[in-house]
Amino acid sequence: MSLPDGTPAPRAFLFADPAAHSLSPQMHRAAFAHAGQPGTYEARRVPPADLAAAIAGLRAPGVLGANLSLPHKEAALPLLDSLSGAARAVGAVNTVVHRDGRLHGDNTDSPGLRDALSDAGYIWEQGAGVIVLGAGGAARAAVHALIRAQQNVTVVNRTLERAQAIAADWHDPDADVQVTALPAHAAPWESAALVVNASSAGLNDPDQTPLDAAFLTRLPAGTLVYDMVYKPAETRLMREARAAGLSAHNGLGMLAHQARLAFHAWTGADVPVRVFLDALTRAGAPAAAQGQDT
Template sequence: MSLPDGTPAFHAFLYADPAAHSLSPRMHRAAFAHAGLNGTYDALRVAPADLPGAVEALRRPGVLGANLSLPHKEAALPLLDSLSSAARAVGAVNTIVHRDGQLHGDNTDSPGLRDALYDAGYIWEEGAEVIVLGAGGAARAAVHALNCGQQNVTVVNRTLERAQAIAADWHAPDAHFQVTALPAHAAPWESAALVVNASSAGLNDPDQTPLDATFLTRLPARTLVYDMVYKPAETRLMREARAAGLNAENGLGMLAHQARLAFRAWTGADVPVSVFLNALTDLTDPGPAPAGSA
């Protein structure tokens, strides 16, 4: 669909600072083409001070909305007219949807992680033990996805107080499944079915890891190690996990799934996740990408 003069009828954006690393334009442009929609998607660098004006601009006719990445996911909350239950629970927005002049905030990182874990072969056994590394917005999205999926979650972070803040803020939908915060040495490694890296470790230094390899040797052979980082494609954490005989996956699947859900919210078109993933093949490395970023 296009306007009578041939210009695109739909526009969507990524707001981030920085934004040059983003792979989202490639994915969403492929989705527009697959859905037969004449739309544009642009990654814009938006400084924190400029976020209110940039969000207000999303109310213009023809604008579908925007994705948000660092550092805007929490700052945008008071600028929106409504929030999804996931956005409220996580305390962060990564997708803004424009409908009739109103801006609705959603968080597709949480269900995006859930769907990526399904694809990676993770078996969602009720009451399974999961360890989440990190205590930022990506970790909060992970806790939401996992605990709502009836998993017991232990948050591990170098600064224990930040992990404790997540556990204290979380209001579990079912009291049978807990969110706790522990130092690394006290986490339930011997019984963990899944370890999710939601920290920034390894982003700027491929030899950096969020976890001492000795902890990996304590994990059961069936444990999946899921690293939200997708650049580089194989992180040190993944290499060391595989050396310990474990399965390991990067965050590319989560990136594609959260994009698919955002695109569906904007357009109503249910584009297969394969379209988003195929758009990421043969990439020229744009540099490190933040964990959980778009």
């Protein structure tokens, strides 16, 4: 598909601080090429003080929208014209879509995690027990995805009050599944089908872990440990999970799936996730999954 002479290609962006490390440009450029559509994608460092101006700039003609990363996912909420149900429930936006001068905020982290877990072999049995580690924005996205998939979720965090705040937001005594908050020693490890690390532990230090290895030994043999961290490729949590005989996957699949969903929202093109994963591989990213079953 070509544009008339002199017509600039549609543009999309990543706004983050910092932004130079991002692999999103490689993924989206590959997606434009696969879809046969003209378009550019640029990662821009946007300090918090400049976010409002950057968001306003997305209303310009020819702009498709933007991805938002730290520290902007929550701060952008009041700057947008509308929000998806996922963005409202999670309380964060990672994808802004421009349509005719109006900006719509969405959260593709939540469905991106769901799709990545399916790729990792997780079986979605109603009422299964899941333990989420962490109580920040990533944990909220994880809880949203899991509760919508009818999983019983226990949020574990070093500061229990923060985990309890998440559980309170999803408290529904009449629902078939529940979100609870417990300290690690009281969590139902023996019945968990899935553990999701949604904390930042291991992100900058591969020897850091959000969980004592003793808890991993209490998990059933078929439990999947999914670490949202994808760089480094192998965290201490993943190593210790495999040592306990469990399957462990990193977060690269989630990164690719959330990008695929954002690209579809901007362009209407349904590009296979493999295009995004292959682009990450070419960019030197680690494998999308690590575990005894790969």
